[in-house]
Amino acid sequence: MASSLTCAGVVWAFLSFLCAAASCVGFFMPYWLLGSQLEKSVSFGTFRRCSYPVRDESRQTTVMVEQCGRYASFQAIPSAEWRICTVVTGLGCGLLLLVALTALMGCCVSELISRTVGRVAGGIQFLGGKCSCWEGT
Numbered sequence: 001m002a003s004s005l006t007c008a009g010v011v012w013a014f015l016s017f018l019c020a021a022a023s024c025v026g027f028f029m030p031y032w033l034l035g036s037q038l039e040k041s042v043s044f045g046t047f048r049r050c051s052y053p054v055r056d057e058s059r060q061t062t063v064m065v066e067q068c069g070r071y072a073s074f075q076a077i078p079s080a081e082w083r084i085c086t087v088v089t090g091l092g093c094g095l096l097l098l099v100a101l102t103a104l105m106g107c108c109v110s111e112l113i114s115r116t117v118g119r120v121a122g123g124i125q126f127l128g129g130k131c132s133c134w135e136g137t
């Protein structure tokens with residue numbers, strides 16, 4: 001198994017993959033914000049939520065749905081800021097995963113990653129990391 005990466009490149013490839021996997025898992029989990037509402041524990045992320053209030057028209061009250069799930073549509077995400085956050089974070093995770101998987105392939109295939117490709121991939125990874133970090137602001 002030939003490699004086009006140096007020892008530092010191999011370490012970078014594996015750390016990149018671990019960071020990309022952690023970012024993707026964090027993106028898909030609904031536990032970004034935790035709290036309580038109507039005496040029930042609630043949590044939600046950019047496009048998933050757990051234990052959310054729903055208006056029961058037959059009894060004219062608000063009841064808590066105690067399950068996790070995605071929003072019914074993109075427009076059902078509570079605000080424009082959360083929609084932007086969903087898109088930007090998703091793009092960032094996609095870029096991070098693309099670069100990490102390409103770097104891992106570079107561990108197995110010789111002459112896949114040159115010095116220039118490594119620099120470009122690092123720049124893309126930096127951009128993906130910035131996209132993932134923007135969701136916190």
